[in-house]
Amino acid sequence: MSIATRGPVRVVGTGLLGASVGLGLRRHGVEVQLADPSRTALALARDVGAGTPAGPDDPEPALVVVAAPPDVTADVVRAELVAHPTAVVTDVASVKGYVLAELRGARADLRRYVGSHPMAGRERSGPSAAVPDLFLGRPWVIADSGVSHPDAVLAVRALAVDLGALPVAMDAAEHDAAVASVSHLPQLAASLVAARLRDLDDAALGLAGPGVRDVTRIAASDPALWTSILAANALAVRSVLVEVRSDLDGVIAALTDAALATGPEDVAPGALSTIARAISAGNAGVARIPGKHGGAQRAYSVVSVLVPDSPGELARLLGDVGAAGVNLEDLQIEHAAGRPVGVAEISVLPGSAEHLHAELTARGWRVVR
Known part of the structure; x- marks a missing residue:
């Protein structure tokens, strides 16, 4: 697939978000330079395939993605703007006003800065939790500085789209x-x-x-x-x-x-x-x-089915749902305390519930009313 983001892309901060950005870009063949104050995190991000640790002889990046905690994001963004005077710099911190106010106070070059925030995450953190599809289908807020150059905004928007996210413009x-x-x-x-x-x-x-x-x-x-x-x-x-x-x-x-x-x-x-x-x-x-x-x-009907806690049983159930010609709208599983069985709650369109109930019962499943 052809993408708009051109490398090198420098990712500063190799936690969950930074490493996931690197993994997503590397999947498309984009050169990714990694930087992190933690040598352990940097090595782990390299090992999971998120990019290559940045070195003094690296070519200048076209785009810098700062993935640092909000309390230090502005300092890192300002340093990257100075160190790479031709690069567009964005950050993925989950707070935008605080970062922008700090950069304005420091008289940073806001023409090349565009704040952003992918609305994606996991309970786990660190590069070992990173996945290239973390942003797929998720909103990615683009919050320009008020004086951001249109080309800078376009570069950050392209990054979001190339990683599968849905750009949303907000101040x-x-x-x-x-x-x-x-x-x-x-x-x-x-x-x-x-x-x-x-x-x-x-x-x-x-x-x-x-x-x-x-x-x-x-x-x-x-x-x-x-x-x-x-x-x-x-x-x-x-x-x-x-x-x-x-x-x-x-x-x-x-x-x-x-x-x-x-x-x-x-x-x-x-x-x-x-x-x-x-x-x-x-x-x-x-x-x-x-x-x-x-x-x-939409309002769905829920068909609850007892599923043995054994290999292949859930796959067999989902196969039988498909064989019944019913589209699964959502699925939740609750495990019974102290018993090797779970309850699969299958959400379907209301008109399909009785049909699915009959089909699964005929196939030997215990359907709970």
Whole structure:
């Protein structure tokens, strides 16, 4: 496949994002020069195929991608702009306003700088977690400096497209306000909920189901990285948290009224409706999350099937779903505690559910109503 990005591309920072950028570009044959203050991370990124460690005799890069924590991103970008006066420089930090303000204060050459942020990641970090398809189908925010040269913006946009991402133009403040709600708040919420599990006894944890796993999935993230991110976007995150605190205070007050009541009829007027409104507001928010292929969410029916925890069983189930002529819209698997079996929850269009239920039953699967 022909791509627009031309090398050499210099990647500074060989963690998950930087190494994944390198892997994606190397797949297309682009020369990638790697730099990292950690010699161990640099060697590992080289070994996984993300590029070659930069050397003094390397040709000048056409593009520099800075993949450093937000608290040092501006310093690294400024140094790269000075060291490579003909290169376009971008960064992939998850906070844009803080970086841009620092660069303006340092009088950096903002004509060759374009901020960017791929909305992609994993719970794991480091070059060993990098994959060339990390950005495939994901939004990649392009936040120019306000004076960025059009060719510089085009170069960063081409990088995003060549790595399979979907470029989205936003200014730095708009980006930071958006990620405060869709990325930074979920991380904090997951961490706070997961922290409640630390002191639970084993019997209580044995009751954990898909709900707690869904809510806490991202709570295993890197504390040092997320401290840097949240501190850099402190104002926007604080604003969202204040709104959440207001809602939470209302629910706590309503639950206090319910706890003090001797029966449902004695609950203070409005308390139960406060709880209901909180749940309903969540319904409305979930309904706005883009659905499959970025379109509006659709309602699916779920067919639940018991799957033995043995090699090949899940593949056999998926094959039988295809043989039934039903398109699988989504799939989740929940393992039964203490039993060598899981429950596969197959989401399909509502009109296909009964047909799939009958077909899988006929093929010997135990379908759970």
